[in-house]
């Protein structure tokens with residue numbers, strides 16, 4: 001019998017666990033466009049409280065959530081300071097320009113965070129002929145930088161700078177949960193200092209669908225309007241909110257296991273002279289390069305062996321660890337990658 005693939009492309013590939021499916025079946029439902037779905041309402045209140053914000057809005061995806069946050073913090077013609085490797089800049093299909101009429105001012109963020117002094121320099125002076133710097137956006141954990149955890153002190157400095165200059169602050173916390181489990185810092189400590197926050201439930205927490213944006217009551221009212229404008233007004237969404245609640249209650253602490261798998265994977269890979277890992281994993285993502293061997297060829301060769309890697313980052317391969325891959329499969333995958341390189345080097 002052929003083995004199922006070891007799918008390391010993303011932590012979004014997981015299927016709902018039996019407990020999560022039970023939670024879906026038991027969910028009380030109503031029409032969320034009328035704000036009558038009790039499970040959605042409970043979920044939004046719970047997440048708002050968890051993140052230390054007044055209100056929250058449940059939406060289908062992290063992209064919609066990020067984009068709603070930018071929408072409510074900006075006016076057309078404004079500018080957002082964001083990392084060159086951020087999800088918002090690279091993987092949201094130009095949505096800031098398309099949906100909000102804003103431009104992005106990108107800065108290097110090799111480790112996952114922009115240099116503080118470069119942010120200071122990038123903030124525009126006030127002049128009628130310049131764009132207004134409306135938002136500074138950061139990503140926690142940082143996907144393309146290998147799941148790096150942005151240090152709290154840095155975040156506090158950025159927040160303090162934003163406050164001093166009257167600039168909005170957005171946190172793309174798609175994997176905030178991983179940062180919390182890695183550091184022991186609470187979601188509230190990270191998130192409450194920002195004006196808007198986006199968190200995802202369809203990644204390490206294992207829900208099939210769903211993200212939440214959190215902010216002030218006023219901004220969430222506005223975001224609700226734009227969610228509808230963008231076609232995201234949904235009905236008995238409690239069936240999905242139940243998954244988010246279940247993920248938070250029962251599948252959060254286990255993220256630690258994903259971090260251990262990433263560490264094991266990176267340790268095995270670093271035994272090969274043909275692999276370079278720019279940043280040792282702190283959470284559930286490992287990004288790596290090949291030395292003297294074509295990156296995409298390696299991905300193709302190991303795919304034949306049943307190991308699926310992500311090639312979405314130019315010049316890097318990515319492996320993401322999640323609940324549907326075991327420690328044993330992790331070890332097998334890493335060993336096969338190392339062995340494949342060795343075989344083709346000879």
Ligand SMILES: Cc1ncc(COP(=O)(O)O)c(C=O)c1O
Pocket residue numbers: 060061062063064066087088139141143172174175200202211
């Ligand atoms: C950092 C980050 N932000 C936002 C998103 C968008 O989430 P979604 O795929 O739910 O739109 C992702 C998705 O991987 C992500 O990694």
